[in-house]
Amino acid sequence: MATTLIDNKRTDVVGRLLAEGALMNMLAFQIEAHDREKNTDDLSPKLSKAELSRITDLGDLIRKNISRRPSIEELANMIGVSQSKLQTGVKYLHGRTVNQFVTNIRLEVARELIQNTDMNQSEICYHIGFSSRSHFTKIFEERFGKVPSEYKKAFIRNKQGS
Template identity: 40%
Template sequence: MKEINLSVSNILESAKQMQRHIGGKISQRWGEYILEVDNSLAKGCIKYIVFDWGVSLIDFNIVFFEDMILIYGTSEYNPIHFFYCTKGFFEHKFNDEEHYKKVEQFHSTITVGSSKSNHQSFFKKDLDIQLNTISIVRKRFLKKRLNISHMLNDKLHNVFVDTQHKNRFAYYGPISLKMADHVNALQNIDNKGITRILQIEGEVYQLLSMHIKMHNTYENSKPLKVSLLKSELKKIRLLAKKIAKNSSKNYTLDEISQNSGLSQAKLQEGFKFLYARTVSEYIRHARLEEARDLMNNSNLNISQIVYSIGFTSRSYFSKIFKEKYGISPNEFKKQIVVSLDDDLK
């Protein structure tokens, strides 16, 4: 078992400290540091990025070949950590606790050490880990993001304003597959330069909001009730992705139920839990999103788009498009044409 003590004052130092322990090479582009490793200790990469509002992002996509413990020392840096695991699992505890708590795939965790107790994460060897970590340096964050205070319940508010690090805190959240979609979107950003950084920052802020919302739900004693198994929720998430990729198909609830092996009741419960929509509402949403993309990126006219995405009535399409986006398809298309004309001038 290998222990790595991380007592640093910034993200770059954290990357360098990891490199000293597990090897690899660090590259940098547009403020994003990437530690790539392929040796007897580990294989994969860890990405680090810092924003000017006191927030940093660390993305693990790595396999350790030894059991690994990361020990986060308390210092002036001592951030609040928001963890979300999209693959594998890890375990967490404070140094004076005897047992670790397991954080499984698709679960979120919020932790912060105190001036008297650091915290540590355990990673099992030979396990493929994908872990998204958002860290907040409280003093810097509070100077830049006072507008977030209305989102915080009393417990989280006390954590954020504890800039002297007097108290430790840990929250182990329930399953959330919605977060996984945003983490995947974050990892699949392929733009470069400032556009890439802005897109990453937007997804980080969205994920941070979701962490806070989940804790608020927990504090308000409104547990996220769902009778489905985790394997069933994963299956529904895959179904939703297939629908989004091929939204024009003539789906029926009966057919989806037969093909998935899930009852219609479970399908409806799962879609409402994951996407706050019934199955039919989700299909309609996917079609409207595809229609909007086609208007932006193709030369098809509106009638062609309507039929290509599986609708049979242009008037019905226009009605629900305006309900969703607050603008008619014709007006939306005109705005795109005007924008293109301006770009060509």
């Protein structure tokens, strides 16, 4: 763009239009770069490194207390941050809401239990903190493409085939 402007030796209407177009393009790129930088700043949370570290460790805390269903307020208190910082930090680190993050961990634990234990579906469901077996089955299928019993059968078949 700058070379178009510099190399433009024309002084007629077309030359002026080329120069104006090159300047407009340069200005548009500058505005776009500024907006991109501004939006990036808006995405980074106003959290200290210590707060981000505690939020990062939240997954382990949830796994250790998998049967409990703490509220967002309780989770925030457990790691020593405000509810809004918890929500902002989880969204920033994991791209999910706190509830989506917790549900995802519960489903991952359920998958591990299906693969590595003889627990039945009801035992797993209640062990990971779900009170409704049908809801657990529905979201497990949404996440992994199979209901838990089908997932277990497929896992056993694949394991025996290896």
